[in-house]
Amino acid sequence: MGLLKYLRTLKKSFNRYIPSVEILISKNNLLHNLEEYKKEYPQLSLAPVLKSNAYGHGILQIAKILGREGIVFFVVDSLCEAAVLRNDGCKSPILVIGYASPENINNDKLSNVAFTITGLEQLQAIARIIKTRKKFHLKIDTGMHRQGILPEQANDAIKIIKTSNFINLEGVCSHFANADDADAGFTKLQIERWEKAVVPFKQNFPNLKFFHISATAGVPYSGQIYANVARIGMGLYGIDTSSLTKLNLKPVLQMRSVISSVKMIPAGECVGYGITHKASKPVKVATVPTGYFEGVDRRLSNQGFLKVANRHCPIIGKISMNMTSIDITSLPEIKLGDSVIIISDNKNDFNSAEQMAKLAGITPYEILARIPQHLRRMVI
Numbered sequence: 001m002g003l004l005k006y007l008r009t010l011k012k013s014f015n016r017y018i019p020s021v022e023i024l025i026s027k028n029n030l031l032h033n034l035e036e037y038k039k040e041y042p043q044l045s046l047a048p049v050l051k052s053n054a055y056g057h058g059i060l061q062i063a064k065i066l067g068r069e070g071i072v073f074f075v076v077d078s079l080c081e082a083a084v085l086r087n088d089g090c091k092s093p094i095l096v097i098g099y100a101s102p103e104n105i106n107n108d109k110l111s112n113v114a115f116t117i118t119g120l121e122q123l124q125a126i127a128r129i130i131k132t133r134k135k136f137h138l139k140i141d142t143g144m145h146r147q148g149i150l151p152e153q154a155n156d157a158i159k160i161i162k163t164s165n166f167i168n169l170e171g172v173c174s175h176f177a178n179a180d181d182a183d184a185g186f187t188k189l190q191i192e193r194w195e196k197a198v199v200p201f202k203q204n205f206p207n208l209k210f211f212h213i214s215a216t217a218g219v220p221y222s223g224q225i226y227a228n229v230a231r232i233g234m235g236l237y238g239i240d241t242s243s244l245t246k247l248n249l250k251p252v253l254q255m256r257s258v259i260s261s262v263k264m265i266p267a268g269e270c271v272g273y274g275i276t277h278k279a280s281k282p283v284k285v286a287t288v289p290t291g292y293f294e295g296v297d298r299r300l301s302n303q304g305f306l307k308v309a310n311r312h313c314p315i316i317g318k319i320s321m322n323m324t325s326i327d328i329t330s331l332p333e334i335k336l337g338d339s340v341i342i343i344s345d346n347k348n349d350f351n352s353a354e355q356m357a358k359l360a361g362i363t364p365y366e367i368l369a370r371i372p373q374h375l376r377r378m379v380i
Helices: 003-016 027-040 052-055 059-066 080-089 101-105 120-127 151-163 186-196 199-204 221-224 351-358 364-368
Strands: 023-027 045-046 075-076 095-096 115-119 134-139 167-173 210-212 229-232 253-258 261-265 282-288 305-308 313-314 324-327 338-345 376-379
Touching: 027 045, 027 059, 027 229, 045 075, 052 059, 052 364, 059 075, 059 080, 059 376, 075 080, 080 095, 080 115, 095 351, 101 120, 115 120, 115 167, 151 167, 151 186, 151 199, 167 261, 186 199, 186 221, 221 229, 282 338, 305 324, 305 364, 351 364
Parallel strands: 023 376, 045 229, 075 095, 095 115, 115 134, 134 167, 167 210
Antiparallel strands: 023 253, 253 338, 261 282, 282 324, 305 313, 305 338, 313 324
8 A cells, every 4th residue: 555545544544533532613703702802993903813722722723714804914922833834824924922043033934924023132143143034023021021122222123123134124012911900000001111112113114014012901902002903812712811891702612521431439438549539428420531631720629610411510539640530420311421511612611711710720821721732623
């Protein structure tokens, strides 16, 4: 058998494989959320954030859905993510928002990809190293102090850019540190710094196309900011992190599995590693082949929930690497192979990403972004 024929046969066999854990992505909900932002902020162009595998939703699946929706550019973290999109046939403009080494920028052959200048030292190295013209957005540090040139370094940056034949500055950007807080004091300080910092760039580069500082949490401040683009990440996936406005957003992702075993245990018996759960009465225990490797945060042990037959079933015992136990005593009809919702796409459910994050004392970002890339994503 030839290699090509063998690979096709192998692919067909995998297509027949039904995984015990899978991710469902709602195209309708994703497009609904995009439309909500377009309606609420018609003055802004929207740049969907696809970094970290589209916050766990699947970078290729999300890009295919949004590629024809009039977005200004996709935002990714790395050149690797940009290459993944291009290799899959994505034609949309891309901005690499994270750090890229000057050597990798110089060697990059991908079309229509812009890079973020994250500091003055990097800018100096880029000016020395690159030999072909590339697109850039310059990040200004307005107070988060992770990336960006300081406002007082603006003149040095402008001089370097203007004397380079290969740096095509098409945008400037920044990032809010505390926009999801009800106290707007620090955000307003950042806005003041941004408004001053962009002035010399507008004066020296009159053809600048993009100005952006707001992510999902900060976009309600857009009326107070000189900007024409918003980078929408978590909000696009149905979770509004803003404390100022609440759009009618719908979660895009559902994670589901199956019941892999069912048993009755008597009172006094324990469940899971460390015997952290002791049954006070006879309990019907179901095992689900999904654990912390699959993205079920271990801090949900003995306090989280999975959903079976429209009922919230408590997680009992410690969550294992690839298994979670739940109490289904109230569901006597449940049997092997029945469906289990691990992460619900109903934000009010106890096992929605938002509610799971509250129970675990973390953010919904951590719940979603930790879903492994190998799990199959199905667009529905």
